[in-house]
Amino acid sequence: MALIEIRGVTTIFGPAPPTALRKLRSGLDKSALLGSGHTLALRDVDLDIEAGEIFVLMGPSGSGKSTLLRHINRLIEPTAGRVHVDGQDVMALRTRELVALRRRRMAMVFQGFGLLDHRRVVDNVALGLELRGVGQRERRTRAMQWIERVGLSGYEERLPAQLSGGMRQRVGLARALASETDIILMDEPFSALDPPIRAQLQRELLALQAEQGRTVVFVTHDLDEALRIGSRLAILRDGAVVQVGTPWEVLTQPADAPSADFARHVNRARALAIGSALAPWPADLPMPDPANATDTVDADASIEQVLHQLVGRTDPLAVRRGNVIVGQVSMSSVRALLAPPDRVSPRQVPEGSENRSA
Amino acid sequence: MGDEVTGPALFPDWQTPLREATNAAIDTLVMGFGDEFEAVSQALLAVLLPLEQALRNASPWLVLAIASTLAFAASRRWQFTLATAAGLWVIGALGQWDPAMQTLALILVAVLVCLVVGLPLGVWSARSRWVQRVVSPTLDLMQTIPSFVYLIPAAMLFGLGKVPAILATVIYAAPPLVRLTALGVSQVNAEVMEAARAFGATRWQTLLKVQLPLALPSIMQGINQTTMMALAMVVIASMIGARGVGETVLVGLQRNDPGMGLVGGLAIVILAILLDRLLQACGVRLQPRGSVRSSWIAPWR
Ligand SMILES: Nc1ncnc2c1ncn2[C@@H]1O[C@H](COP(=O)(O)OP(=O)(O)O)[C@@H](O)[C@H]1O
Ligand SMILES: [Mg+2]
Numbered sequence: 001m002a003l004i005e006i007r008g009v010t011t012i013f014g015p016a017p018p019t020a021l022r023k024l025r026s027g028l029d030k031s032a033l034l035g036s037g038h039t040l041a042l043r044d045v046d047l048d049i050e051a052g053e054i055f056v057l058m059g060p061s062g063s064g065k066s067t068l069l070r071h072i073n074r075l076i077e078p079t080a081g082r083v084h085v086d087g088q089d090v091m092a093l094r095t096r097e098l099v100a101l102r103r104r105r106m107a108m109v110f111q112g113f114g115l116l117d118h119r120r121v122v123d124n125v126a127l128g129l130e131l132r133g134v135g136q137r138e139r140r141t142r143a144m145q146w147i148e149r150v151g152l153s154g155y156e157e158r159l160p161a162q163l164s165g166g167m168r169q170r171v172g173l174a175r176a177l178a179s180e181t182d183i184i185l186m187d188e189p190f191s192a193l194d195p196p197i198r199a200q201l202q203r204e205l206l207a208l209q210a211e212q213g214r215t216v217v218f219v220t221h222d223l224d225e226a227l228r229i230g231s232r233l234a235i236l237r238d239g240a241v242v243q244v245g246t247p248w249e250v251l252t253q254p255a256d257a258p259s260a261d262f263a264r265h266v267n268r269a270r271a272l273a274i275g276s277a278l279a280p281w282p283a284d285l286p287m288p289d290p291a292n293a294t295d296t297v298d299a300d301a302s303i304e305q306v307l308h309q310l311v312g313r314t315d316p317l318a319v320r321r322g323n324v325i326v327g328q329v330s331m332s333s334v335r336a337l338l339a340p341p342d343r344v345s346p347r348q349v350p351e352g353s354e355n356r357s358a
Numbered sequence: 359m360g361d362e363v364t365g366p367a368l369f370p371d372w373q374t375p376l377r378e379a380t381n382a383a384i385d386t387l388v389m390g391f392g393d394e395f396e397a398v399s400q401a402l403l404a405v406l407l408p409l410e411q412a413l414r415n416a417s418p419w420l421v422l423a424i425a426s427t428l429a430f431a432a433s434r435r436w437q438f439t440l441a442t443a444a445g446l447w448v449i450g451a452l453g454q455w456d457p458a459m460q461t462l463a464l465i466l467v468a469v470l471v472c473l474v475v476g477l478p479l480g481v482w483s484a485r486s487r488w489v490q491r492v493v494s495p496t497l498d499l500m501q502t503i504p505s506f507v508y509l510i511p512a513a514m515l516f517g518l519g520k521v522p523a524i525l526a527t528v529i530y531a532a533p534p535l536v537r538l539t540a541l542g543v544s545q546v547n548a549e550v551m552e553a554a555r556a557f558g559a560t561r562w563q564t565l566l567k568v569q570l571p572l573a574l575p576s577i578m579q580g581i582n583q584t585t586m587m588a589l590a591m592v593v594i595a596s597m598i599g600a601r602g603v604g605e606t607v608l609v610g611l612q613r614n615d616p617g618m619g620l621v622g623g624l625a626i627v628i629l630a631i632l633l634d635r636l637l638q639a640c641g642v643r644l645q646p647r648g649s650v651r652s653s654w655i656a657p658w659r
Pocket of ligand 2: 066
């Protein structure tokens, strides 16, 4: 059973969603629904999100990503369908239970950061712990650890308004991490940031994730970002899920014409992690030391970043995730990944790439 | 005059039934709920009288010292501290010390009542569109209806004196506080509200930890405006028997003594300026401050 299960979720915004839903089920089309002042934000969405993966909800603006994300912690309620978190029916929870679920199981990061402007950084980061009833001294200690972890040491007594956008989102990240929940929901957390800062935060998120192994549901409208950080992706279009798969699958077997068009324009070397080209480590060779940075590469590094280590190399290059060697890559497996989409057939999927998340 | 109109009259007579119904209702209230109004009256006096006694009996030296200390604590500026002392001293020199202390007590209690009633009402109307639909036109009515209209029944229900004066002041002065509280609370960024909920804040926690602190500048502005409007009511308050500087103006009016009117007026203006500046300084003091003082927080420093 998946950690988060979404089944048959349909969400309609407007004055009378249940009535609109009945009409929709009896065959009314979307434009007629619009005429009555309703928006069909999501329709018949089914998703399984596994523990420990970075699951990306990707789609153009207005495709229903934010709405779907907010169903998981019930900031927004669907008109029909069920959401289960760890077997618990989120829609059936009473207020008290819902509050407990939000405090213990899931934190959230927002595009506009959602920081409390009247509080110093440290008190923003400690929000989740505070709401959960952790004492002043202890939550300060714990918040300080996370402030350090996201690289904001020395800024803990500042107000959010005194920080740059990138630093503010680090506060948002630290706040989510400090809550020590196993699920983190992120709604376009890096979209408001400049490209270099965004790339840096993406790398840091991947590093954090490698060490933390939490379940991250990540919303973005940027396919490059989605491919870069997702273990798996769900592509949404007009409120419907058109494809679920690994970055590799999404790139090579696009589900519809717009996705194919998108995929053609992706810089694969930059978008795909080297882990996408993973093959098992040959049984007859000795395992290299994962701590040796010249002989191993991080599974989350982009192909572009490790290409120089591959060029001219004859023996396999070991790939580590955290402190474990998870397999190897070679120039030929990478070349297959980088081939343009019309020349790649599904048969060429390198072994192990579907299971990046496992 | 309308008697000469022949044929079917254009206007039906609504005046008589409305007047009679209102008077009957007030009579019923006076007869049937005397004890309740008496209880409200006693509660207000229980707050007002000790405060008034304290202000009037205290040595003016002490009052000057306390006021200056407050001014300095709030503004951290010597100019304002000295201006506060000087302003109060001028009030004393104008022979208005005792009435000014009475007025001050009345204003403070009226603003307190405004806070007790207005803050929850403001929060409530920010949170419920339905409540807002009722509250907003009621506030319009309170601000536009001439105060004499409610002074008459207030005096009938509570007798002449301080209590109806406080209530009339509250009716006139509370609207800006309610409105600015509602505005401040409803202007809290939607994502910030979502963040509070997402991290498991209850409605109370959201209110106390997020909405009210973020609405504080707006609420302080509301308190300031409410205080100014309460001061504007002191002359009318004196007409139903509240003592204070308003009475000085009223006496000047009644005795055809413009100089007396000016003396009372000056005392009111000085009180208004001092309270306004003091509340503004408090508002600035309540703003959050980070470890590094940068110019955007307090550009006037
Ligand atoms: N509160 C709301 N009221 C009405 N319509 C909404 C509301 N929230 C979202 N929508 C509509 O639902 C659709 C999906 O929105 P959203 O989930 O925010 O999309 P995305 O995050 O993918 O941009 C959009 O058409 C949007 O206009
Ligand atoms: Mg969105």
